[in-house]
Amino acid sequence: MSLTELQERLGVEITPELLQLAVTHSSYAYEKGGADNERLEFLGDSILGYLVAVSVFKEHSELSEGELTKLKNAVVSAQALATAATQLELGKYLRLGKGEARTDGRKKTNVLADAFEAILGAAYLSSGMESARSIVERFVLPLLENPDAIREMADPKTSLIEKAQKLNLGDVRYEVEGEGPDHQMIYTAKCFVGSKLVAQGQSSTKRSAETEAAIAALKLLSN
Structure with a gap:
């Protein structure tokens, strides 16, 4: 390119x-x-x-x-x-x-x-x-x-918890698994709202994988 x-x-x-x-x-x-x-x-x-x-x-x-x-x-x-x-x-x-x-x-x-x-x-x-x-x-x-969208983007994990509570969907939790060699580990985070798997995210750290999953979940719930 x-x-x-x-x-x-x-x-x-x-x-x-x-x-x-x-x-x-x-x-x-x-x-x-x-x-x-x-x-x-x-x-x-x-x-x-x-x-x-x-x-x-x-x-x-x-x-x-x-x-x-x-x-x-x-x-x-x-x-x-x-x-x-x-x-x-x-x-x-x-x-x-x-x-x-x-x-x-x-x-x-x-x-x-x-x-x-x-x-x-x-x-x-x-x-x-x-x-x-x-x-x-x-x-x-x-x-x-x-500004409302900006605040949501700044802390998607907290925003997801607030949205789930507002919609009475239950608690938010994550399950994270890593795959690959130590120097190139890729983490996949599954985001559950209540008992339902809502979204997934991948990244090179556990925290950012959870963030990616939260962003994806927010988009889904907003739609």
Whole structure:
């Protein structure tokens, strides 16, 4: 998949080498050798936090410090960033290892969110803060138009419990199983609401697998 197309979607200039690094998952680097996007992700995370904090501070003068913090944390959550990454169609540009690709890594919340942050880091290093700001304004800040959805995305496991209680569906529980070698373990979480299996999620950690299952369950119950 051409990264030129991704750059056009982003609408900013990013050095080709940095853009390629930004979409390189650790599983790909492990199999092929070379660097992954984790350092760029670290940088992008800080840039994102700053830009979103400035935006919510300016746009929501009615909110207290605690409310501002909750709103900011919701917008920079992995679930919100994965939504932004999906709008960008980022998944199809990711460089993944065979195992990650086989388990739908291109759709995983944490994989998408991490890559999105890495792209912000790459944009900053290539063209400065204004380029990173442009990406955030186009793909992240519009999510603020639906604060209820943002709050749900920020903590899907808690939101699922609340929705199940509201609908009188029973308690929420998870069953998690791991498969594969230790360095490439893939966990599958089954989400039960009451006695019914509602959804499943897969990821490289137990916690994120449960989160993926909760997101899938929320979508099902919302429909």
